Amino acid sequence: MIEIPEFLRDELKEYLDRLYGIPLDERIFPIGQEAVQHKMKRNSEKAGVKKIRVHDLRHSHVAYLINRGVEPLIIKERLGHNDIRITLNTYGHLYPSKQRTIADMLDADVKKANIRTEYTDNADRTKKQREDDLLFAYMFRLKDGSEDSSFL
Known part of the structure; x- marks a missing residue:
């Protein structure tokens, strides 16, 4: 029904x-x-x-x-x-492709959260910001399982 x-x-x-x-x-x-x-x-x-x-x-x-x-x-x-x-x-x-929408959403979230995506000195980062940086790094692990932490 x-x-x-x-x-x-x-x-x-x-x-x-x-x-x-x-x-x-x-x-x-x-x-x-x-x-x-x-x-x-x-x-x-x-x-x-x-x-x-x-x-x-x-x-x-x-x-x-x-x-x-x-x-x-x-x-x-x-x-x-x-x-x-x-x-x-x-x-x-x-279903329409949402790939561009997803990429734009990630860009906006990274900017909003002030997540660091390139190397800078950690001294000026709060504990929460460093945690967000690590979470971001985890989300974008390389496909082979290794981590690209060059920006940390």
Whole structure:
């Protein structure tokens, strides 16, 4: 079960009110998959766009959610996936690269914390600043496991 927006709830209620007396075990939309596919194909052609499949609507919904900043775990839950890997493997390409954002964030944090990134005399550094310097050095260990402490 997923939450739907109020506008859609209102439209469904209006539709159901017109179907007064529909049995609870009957489908709300008495139409088969082939009919839906046929209507979508016909309407895609009328609109002059490439063929849109029913699954494309799901994909577009996920793209919209990603663009609006919805977390992957919430999207996983909404789609009914049992494993986050299914969600990320299927829709991961839709996530924009955040590499520049991360680099800018690190620059801002280093400047804000007054972390020393090149060699200067330790005498003028407070204990907290020296601890931050060491943490920074730890975060940027070389890939082979050695540490580049040339700036300490």
